[in-house]
Amino acid sequence: MALLDLKGVTLGFAGNTVLSDVNFAVAEGVIASLIGPNGAGKTSLFNCITGFYKPQRGAIRFDGAETLTLKPWQVTRTGIARTFQNVRLFRQMSVLENVMSGQHCRSRAGAIAAVLRLPSQRAEEKRIRDAAAQCLRFVGIDPEEWDRDATTLAYGHQRRVEIARALATEPKLLLLDEPAAGLTKGEKAELVTLIARIRDQRKIAVLLIEHDTSLVMSISERVSVLDHGVMIAEGSPKEIQANPRVIEAYLGSEDAEAALAL
Amino acid sequence: MALQSGSPGPQSIEARPSAWGGLTVLLDTPTKRGVALVVILAVMIAAPQVFGAYATVILTNALLYAILALGLNIVVGYAGLLDLGYAAFFAVGAYSVGILTTTFGWNFWATIPVAVLAAMCAGIIIGGPTLRLRSDYLAIVTLGFGEIVRIAARNLDITGKASGISGIEQPWLFGWHIARPVDFYYVFLVLTIIAILVSVRLSGSRLGRAWLYVRHDEDAAEAMGIDRVRVKLAAYIIGAIYGSIGGAFFAVNLTAISPQSFSFQQSTLFLMAVILGGMGKIPGVILGAFVVVLGPELLRDLGSFRYLVFAVGLLLIMLFRPSGIWPVGSRR
Numbered sequence: 251m252a253l254l255d256l257k258g259v260t261l262g263f264a265g266n267t268v269l270s271d272v273n274f275a276v277a278e279g280v281i282a283s284l285i286g287p288n289g290a291g292k293t294s295l296f297n298c299i300t301g302f303y304k305p306q307r308g309a310i311r312f313d314g315a316e317t318l319t320l321k322p323w324q325v326t327r328t329g330i331a332r333t334f335q336n337v338r339l340f341r342q343m344s345v346l347e348n349v350m351s352g353q354h355c356r357s358r359a360g361a362i363a364a365v366l367r368l369p370s371q372r373a374e375e376k377r378i379r380d381a382a383a384q385c386l387r388f389v390g391i392d393p394e395e396w397d398r399d400a401t402t403l404a405y406g407h408q409r410r411v412e413i414a415r416a417l418a419t420e421p422k423l424l425l426l427d428e429p430a431a432g433l434t435k436g437e438k439a440e441l442v443t444l445i446a447r448i449r450d451q452r453k454i455a456v457l458l459i460e461h462d463t464s465l466v467m468s469i470s471e472r473v474s475v476l477d478h479g480v481m482i483a484e485g486s487p488k489e490i491q492a493n494p495r496v497i498e499a500y501l502g503s504e505d506a507e508a509a510l511a512l
Numbered sequence: 513m514a515l516q517s518g519s520p521g522p523q524s525i526e527a528r529p530s531a532w533g534g535l536t537v538l539l540d541t542p543t544k545r546g547v548a549l550v551v552i553l554a555v556m557i558a559a560p561q562v563f564g565a566y567a568t569v570i571l572t573n574a575l576l577y578a579i580l581a582l583g584l585n586i587v588v589g590y591a592g593l594l595d596l597g598y599a600a601f602f603a604v605g606a607y608s609v610g611i612l613t614t615t616f617g618w619n620f621w622a623t624i625p626v627a628v629l630a631a632m633c634a635g636i637i638i639g640g641p642t643l644r645l646r647s648d649y650l651a652i653v654t655l656g657f658g659e660i661v662r663i664a665a666r667n668l669d670i671t672g673k674a675s676g677i678s679g680i681e682q683p684w685l686f687g688w689h690i691a692r693p694v695d696f697y698y699v700f701l702v703l704t705i706i707a708i709l710v711s712v713r714l715s716g717s718r719l720g721r722a723w724l725y726v727r728h729d730e731d732a733a734e735a736m737g738i739d740r741v742r743v744k745l746a747a748y749i750i751g752a753i754y755g756s757i758g759g760a761f762f763a764v765n766l767t768a769i770s771p772q773s774f775s776f777q778q779s780t781l782f783l784m785a786v787i788l789g790g791m792g793k794i795p796g797v798i799l800g801a802f803v804v805v806l807g808p809e810l811l812r813d814l815g816s817f818r819y820l821v822f823a824v825g826l827l828l829i830m831l832f833r834p835s836g837i838w839p840v841g842s843r844r
């Protein structure tokens with residue numbers, strides 16, 4: 251059974267259909283990509299999966315449970331983590347504190363425990379810190395950078411901190427919204443390795459939205475194509491590259507460059 | 513939200529070196545900070561003997577403001593919620609004590625848990641529904657709440673209507689009758705220290721970080737599994753507890769309370785202390801509280817001009833240090 255399973259998801263805003271009758275699944279331990287021209291509804295689909303948008307119709311099941319009615323923070327607790335298209339780290343907070351936020355939903359100490367500094371609270375604080383440190387090491391951010399204000403880091407590093415923050419929520423599925431946007435060629439190569447390591451070493455399924463078609467084709471096992479809110483194709487990278495509907499969708503859009511890469 | 517601190521504008525101003533640059537050197541190591549704390553504590557302990565009776569009363573008031581500013585700082589500074597009716601919680605604490613000690617003859621110390629519970633309930637009733645809303649609806653609701661509490665107090669029989677409650681008995685503590693201004697000074701000093709300790713511990717905790725996450729980016733915080741409503745409500749309730757405890761001791765200090773002590777102007781003064789000192793910075797808000805209380809007193813020689821001068825001073829501070837008096841680098 252699929253880890254994430256969307257059936258007939260339909261979303262509209264003020265009469266505009268953003269997603270229509272989308273069926274979509276992500277299997278456990280897979281690296282999958284969601285591609286499509288600008289405005290196809292990719293990020294909207296992410297927002298539906300993570301609970302930020304409520305589709306008017308359809309069903310979303312994750313890990314065997316219905317998640318459509320859950321709030322975003324509840325969805326995260328069930329094991330879906332995400333990053334944002336434009337990096338959204340917490341300003342004026344250190345790199346480590348940013349990543350520690352991911353552990354919030356895996357910890358429980360409240361106000362009273364904090365004021366009294368109960369042993370359980372101190373032990374939990376250490377656990378949160380260690381987990382965050384471990385995620386930072388995993389994405390390759392050196393300890394020298396941990397105490398810096400996160401938003402002062404180089405852009406490529408901020409992207410990695412955001413991935414570390416998502417990993418700190420201990421997800422089963424990681425959603426990356428255009429993780430390669432704005433990265434240099436070298437950084438993109440590192441990202442590909444990182445995504446593979448997330449899946450191989452942490453057994454986390456990865457679903458990414460990405461415009462860099464060659465990056466998508468090189469790491470994905472499954473590719474789904476969204477166009478004007480409709481899922482027009484789904485298959486292996488090879489199948490997608492040979493699919494005339496996909497090429498047509500891209501040629502008819504501003505992303506002619508991406509079409510050429512196909 | 514209007515209260516998100518550190519918009520790009522002010523930050524670029526802060527980046528310039530200033531006279532504070534030199535002063536921050538005084539506090540740049542734990543040892544120096546420890547020494548500074550000991551010195552401040554020594555001065556505060558000696559103050560009643562050194563500065564005399566009048567100053568003791570004023571300083572007691574400054575300490576009360578410091579406690580309330582620390583409480584409001586959790587709401588405004590940490591969680592980023594604009595509360596324009598904070599005096600309401602102050603009133604809930606004061607009236608709980610006033611009513612229970614006079615009408616029902618309770619011991620003062622026994623009334624404190626009731627005052628705290630009453631403020632928590634008020635916080636849940638006001639915060640529960642409104643904290644779900646985004647942006648600044650809360651400001652309007654809290655403004656209304658502040659007025660409702662004040663007007664209710666002015667019209668209810670149990671709160672003594674416009675004349676309020678008088679003859680509140682001053683408490684005993686293990687044979688010590690807390691009655692003289694100097695007694696209350698030390699009580700408020702201890703309360704302030706507790707308030708600081710609680711704030712420090714909260715700010716460095718899981719909950720304290722969650723407040724900052726939610727303040728900086730609600731969506732990202734929620735994507736990290738943080739229930740923003742719950743976290744905000746916690747801040748609001750903790751702020752309410754600070755307010756009610758401040759109000760409880762305020763009532764026994766003055767022995768008489770009346771509705772005008774809990775006006776909108778009071779709420780703005782508390783808020784001013786927080787914003788002036790630097791939202792989210794504990795030493796900053798305490799400094800802010802002292803400036804708000806001591807400022808007009810130190811300008812007393814100017815007679816009726818003093819509030820004008822004080823207001824211009826405040827405007828200048830906000831113009832040149834938009835994120836508060838306390839240096840920006842030290843977040844806590």
